[in-house]
Amino acid sequence: MIQMRRFILLLALLASVLAPLTAVHALAPDEVLADPVLEQRARALSSELRCMVCQNQSIDDSDAPLAKDLRVLVRERLVAGDSDAQVIDYLVSRYGEFVLLKPKVAWHTLALWIAGPLALIAGIAGLLLALRRQRKAQPVAAGGLSAAEQAELDQILKGGTGDKS
Amino acid sequence: MIVETGHFALVLAFVLALIQSVVPVWGAVTSDRRLMETAAPVANALFVLVALSFAVLTWAYLASDFSVVNVWENSHSAKPLIFKISGVWGNHEGSMLLWVLILVLFGSLVALFSGNVPAPLRATVLGVQGWITAAFLLFILATSNPFERIPQAPIEGNDLNPLLQDIGLAIHPPLLYLGYVGFSITFAFAVAALILGRIDAAWARWVRPWALLAWVFLTLGIAMGSYWAYYELGWGGWWFWDPVENASFMPWLAGTALLHSAIVMEKREALKVWTVLLAIFTFSLSLLGTFLVRSGVLTSVHAFAVDPERGLFILVILCIFIGGSFTLYAWRAPLLKQGGLFAPISREGALVLNNLFLTAATVSVLVGTLYPLALEAVTGEKISVGAPFFNLTFGPLMIPLLLAIPFGPLLAWKRGDLLAATQRLYAAFGVALLAALAVFWAWGMRQVLAPIGVGLAVWIMAGAVAELLSRTRITEIGLSRGLSRLVGLPRSAFGTMLGHFGVGVTLLGIVMATAFQTELVRTVRPGDTFDMAGYQLTFTGIAPRQGPNYTEQVGHLVVRQGGAEIAAMDPSKRIYPARGMPTTEASILTFGFSQLYVSLGETRDDGAVDIRAYFKPMITLIWLGTLVMSIGGIISITDRRLRVGAPKPARAKTAGLSPAE
Incomplete structure (x- = not known):
C-alpha cells in the first residue's frame, strides 16, 4: 500500500511539474516509410493518436514500446492502402475511443x-x-x-x- | 531540534491565520478601528513565521538531513547546491509550503503598500487572505507535513527526480506560484468589496497593480515552463495542451481579461460587477489548477480514488472557496451600484470584446480539460482530449481577438470613431500585407496558412507601434515636438504598446517555427555528414562522461556553413544512478532568432546512433514575445497613476506634455 501510494505520489509529482513525460526519442529512423507522401500521412495521423500508456502524448511524440507498435501499425495499414479514416476506424475498433486525441463529435x-x-x-x-x-x-x-x-x-x-x- | 522549530512555526502560523481570518473582518463589519488595525501586524508576523519554516526546510536540504522523510525522498548528498535548494519545492510537501510562503508574502506586501486604502477594505482584504492562508496551512499540517521524521535516519537519500534537476525547474515553480497566488489578492479585494457592499473606480485602481504583477509572473512562469519542456524533453515541442499546462494557462487567460476589464472600471466606472466576477473566476481557476496538479486526479480518476486524502482535502478547499465566493457574489453583487454607459464602438466596447473572446476561450480550455474526467466519473467512458482538439477549438476563438487588438487602443472612450481608427492603421495594414506577400513569394503555396499567420503577427506589432506614434501626433507636429510628446506619454501607454507588440512577436514565432520547421530523423555513424537548412552537420562520435551525480553519453557534432566550421554541438543522454532514470539533453544552437536543435536517440552496437535534428526558424520569438509582454506589464505597474500609495497627480504638467487620454 505504501509503495502504491508512493508510486501515485511520484506520478502526481511528475504530472505536476513535468507536463508531458519524457519522450526521449520517439520516431526511430527504421520506422520511416520510403514513400514521403505516405510518411507525411503517417506523421499527421500519429500526431492525432494517443499513446495509451502515456500521459497525454501522441504516439508520434512518445518513446513507449506501445507507441512504437502503433506507429508501425499505422504505417502498415497505410502501405496496405487504407484511407486515413479507415486507419482511424481500425484503431478505434481495437483500442476504443480513448486512442483519439481529438474525440469524435457524438452525443x-x-x-x-x-x-x-x-x-x-x-x-x-x-x-x-x-x-x-x-x-x-x-x-x-x-x-x-x-x-x-x-x-x-x-x-x-x-x-x-x-x-x- | 531545528526541524521541529520549523514545524512549530507552521503551527503557530496556522493559529495566527485563524486570528487574521476573523478579527479584522469583524472589525470592518462593526466599524471597530482597533480590531481592523490588527490585520497588518498579523499579516507581517504570518510572513515571518512561514518564512522561518521554509528556511528550516531549506536548511534540512542543505545539510542533507535524511532523518526528515521529505529530504530523504527527494535529495541526495552528492546533488549540486542549486538543486539542493530547488529540491525544496521539487516535491509535493515543499511546493505547497512555497505556495503558502508566497501567499503570506503577498499578504505582507498588501499590508505594507495599502496605506491609502480605506481601513475597512484593507482589513477585509487581509482577512480574506487569512482564510486562504488558514485553509492551506491546515492542508499542509494535516496531510502534507514536510517536517515528518524517520526514526532511523537512512545514510543516503533517494535523489531528486533527474528531470527536475535543471535550472529551468528551479525557477519555473516559484514564478508560476507568484502568478497563481498573486491573483489571490484580486480575489480578496473582490470578496471584500462584496462583503462591504461598496465598489468604485478607486477599487479598480488599487486592484490593477496587483493583477498586473500576478499576470507578469504568470506570463513569465508559463513561458519558462514552455522553454524548459522545449529543451529538456528532447523532441522540440514547446506547448502540448497538457492538462497541467492548461491549469496555468486558464488563470492566465482569465487574468488577461481581468487586466482589461479593470481598465474600463477605473476609467468609466462600468463593468464593476463583471470585474468582480472575473477576479473571483481567475483565482478559482488558480485553485483549480492547484487541485488538478496536486491531487493526482489527472493521472486518472482511479489514482485519485486510491489515495483520496490529499485530493479530497484540496477539493473541499476548492468547493468552499469557489462555491462560497460565487454564492456571496449571487447574493451581494446586485447591491453594487452599476454605472457607466457606452456605445458599442468605443474603447470600452473594444475591451468588452476582448473580455468576451478571452472568457469564451477560457471556457473552451476549461471544458476540454475537465470533460474527460467528468465523462469517466459519470459514465465510465474514457476519451482523450489532446492538442488536435484544442488547436481546433481555441484557435478560431483567438483569431478575431488578435485581428481586433490594434483597433482597441485607438478608439476613444465613450464613443469611438472606427473610421478614424482605421485610417490611422493604414500604414500598419500595408506593412502586414507586405510581410504576408513576402512570405507567400518566398514559400509559395507550400504553406497556405503561413502568409496569413505572419501577416496577422506583423499587423499586431505594426498596429501597436502605430497607436503609440499616433498618440504623439508626430506626423502633424513634426519630429522634435512629436518626440517630446512621446517622452511625456504616460507609462501605461508604453505598457499597452509593449504588451500588444509582444503578442505579435510570440505569434510570429509560433507561425514561423510551426510552418517552416525542418526535421530530420536518421541513424548516423561517426564521420557521417548531413545537411540541415543550409548547415552541414558532421557526427564525429559518442563518448562517455561523468557528471556530479550522473553519467552520460555525449555525442559530438561539428557544424559547418559554406565549408567553414562555425560551432560544435554536444547532445547527450544521461543516467542518474540514484533513481536509474535516463534523461535526454538536447543540444541547441541559436542563430539570430532561429535555433538548430539536435537530440540523441538509441545507440546501436556498431557505434551508430539515432538522432533527431531540427531547424526551427524564429522559434525564440515565442519566448522573447512573452518577455516583451512582461516588460510591458512592469512598465504599466510603474505608471504614476497606478503606483501603489502614490498621491493624486501632483506634478504640474506643461500643456504640451499632458497625456492625451
Missing part, C-alpha cells in the same frame, strides 16, 4: 465541442441584452427613481439619443 462529446462557441454566443446575447436594457434605462444610478420619476424622466428624454453620460 457524449457534444457538450465538449460546443462549450467554447456556446460561451461566445451566450456572451454576445448577454451583451446585447445589457445594451438594450442600458438604452431603456437611465444613465443615472439605478434604483434611486420611483415609477413617477421614471415616467417624468422618460418624458424629458423623449427623442434624446440616449447617451447622457
